[in-house]
Amino acid sequence: LKNSQITDNEISELMISQEKVAHVQSNNPLDHALLVLIKSGYTSIPVLDKEYKVQGQVGKAQILDSILGMERIEMERLHEYFVSDVMTAKVPRMKQDETFGKALMLSINHPFVCIEDNDGAFLGIMTRRSILALIHRHLEK
Amino acid sequence: LKNSQITDNEISELMISQEKVAHVQSNNPLDHALLVLIKSGYTSIPVLDKEYKVQGQVGKAQILDSILGMERIEMERLHEYFVSDVMTAKVPRMKQDETFGKALMLSINHPFVCIEDNDGAFLGIMTRRSILALIHRHLEK
Numbered sequence: 001l002k003n004s005q006i007t008d009n010e011i012s013e014l015m016i017s018q019e020k021v022a023h024v025q026s027n028n029p030l031d032h033a034l035l036v037l038i039k040s041g042y043t044s045i046p047v048l049d050k051e052y053k054v055q056g057q058v059g060k061a062q063i064l065d066s067i068l069g070m071e072r073i074e075m076e077r078l079h080e081y082f083v084s085d086v087m088t089a090k091v092p093r094m095k096q097d098e099t100f101g102k103a104l105m106l107s108i109n110h111p112f113v114c115i116e117d118n119d120g121a122f123l124g125i126m127t128r129r130s131i132l133a134l135i136h137r138h139l140e141k
Numbered sequence: 142l143k144n145s146q147i148t149d150n151e152i153s154e155l156m157i158s159q160e161k162v163a164h165v166q167s168n169n170p171l172d173h174a175l176l177v178l179i180k181s182g183y184t185s186i187p188v189l190d191k192e193y194k195v196q197g198q199v200g201k202a203q204i205l206d207s208i209l210g211m212e213r214i215e216m217e218r219l220h221e222y223f224v225s226d227v228m229t230a231k232v233p234r235m236k237q238d239e240t241f242g243k244a245l246m247l248s249i250n251h252p253f254v255c256i257e258d259n260d261g262a263f264l265g266i267m268t269r270r271s272i273l274a275l276i277h278r279h280l281e282k
């Protein structure tokens with residue numbers, strides 16, 4: 001398996017395209033974010049701003065922490081907090097025309113990597129699953 | 142990168158050894174499991190029985206679901222439920238003397254793989270992070 005065998009063609013093919021990525025906006029209230037997370041089933045998802053640029057990620061862990069800070073779970077109280085209050089700004093990103101090697105490197109410490117175009121608009125995500133599946137296919141040949 | 146370059150030596154070296162793996166027992170109450178998850182910071186961890194054999198995995202998602210089923214979060218009520226009530230029995234496993242190729246294949250659909258000895262006793266876990274880091278190191282050469 002050589003780095004050169006894995007073409008950038010495969011990156012845009014492997015990427016989960018933005019319309020299929022569960023996400024929230026930074027100004028959404030936490031009760032909405034929680035519903036998106038529960039409905040999508042994912043642990044953590046991208047946070048986008050109004051111009052569809054990546055601002056960070058938010059997950060059940062952060063929302064669970066804020067719920068546990070309350071004496072009761074009151075969905076109305078969750079409505080008073082926003083994604084921007086609890087999200088992690090740190091989220092790995094790369095441009096669509098960068099290499100598979102970079103996606104591999106970023107995935108070592110992150111379950112997904114956000115893919116952006118040259119203007120910073122969100123195009124989709126590369127998951128560890130798709131990176132591992134690709135490597136497995138190449139090693140099988 | 143060939144399958145043969147990645148030796149089984151590297152598997153036992155890469156594995157997170159059982160004493161460093163956060164885990165719970167199937168008969169632990171949920172308030173204890175939640176504390177272990179919050180303290181360890183992990184999304185999902187192995188569930189072991191009294192003989193230290195792997196029974197499944199449990200995560201914040203499952204505990205969050207049971208909390209949301211309650212009108213209030215009452216830690217005393219969480220004490221009435223057990224890990225066995227909410228855990229997922231499905232968890233990928235392999236023996237320590239199996240190949241890296243098998244660990245890679247199992248990691249496509251699972252964030253961690255449980256490693257067992259020939260009697261089924263729990264030895265540790267292989268994470269996607271360590272698998273991806275190993276591949277990255279081999280491709281860099």
Ligand SMILES: Nc1ncnc2c1ncn2[C@@H]1O[C@@H]2COP(=O)(O)O[C@H]3[C@@H](O)[C@H](n4cnc5c(N)ncnc54)O[C@@H]3COP(=O)(O)O[C@H]2[C@H]1O
Nearest residue numbers: 020021022041042043044045111112127128129249250251
């Ligand atoms: N509905 C489902 N069906 C089958 N398997 C499922 C599943 N939900 C999760 N998994 C499995 O569990 C892994 C971890 O998911 P998690 O939600 O923690 O972590 C996910 C989540 O945070 C994010 N993610 C994946 N797909 C997403 C999407 N369509 N929208 C938003 N975020 C996504 O990327 C992380 C890594 O995803 P990856 O696929 O590598 O790894 C996934 C996948 O192997």
Ligand SMILES: Nc1ncnc2c1ncn2[C@@H]1O[C@@H]2COP(=O)(O)O[C@H]3[C@@H](O)[C@H](n4cnc5c(N)ncnc54)O[C@@H]3COP(=O)(O)O[C@H]2[C@H]1O
Nearest residue numbers: 108109110161162163182183184185186252253268269270
């Ligand atoms: N304290 C920390 N410091 C730095 N990075 C952290 C971290 N906690 C999590 N991460 C990062 O987030 C990824 C997903 O963690 P998660 O807890 O969802 O999913 C974890 C967790 O379910 C389990 N896991 C990992 N180490 C564990 C341990 N020592 N005990 C129990 N379960 C563990 O294996 C999954 C995959 O772990 P992996 O390392 O591939 O991937 C980790 C790692 O890249």
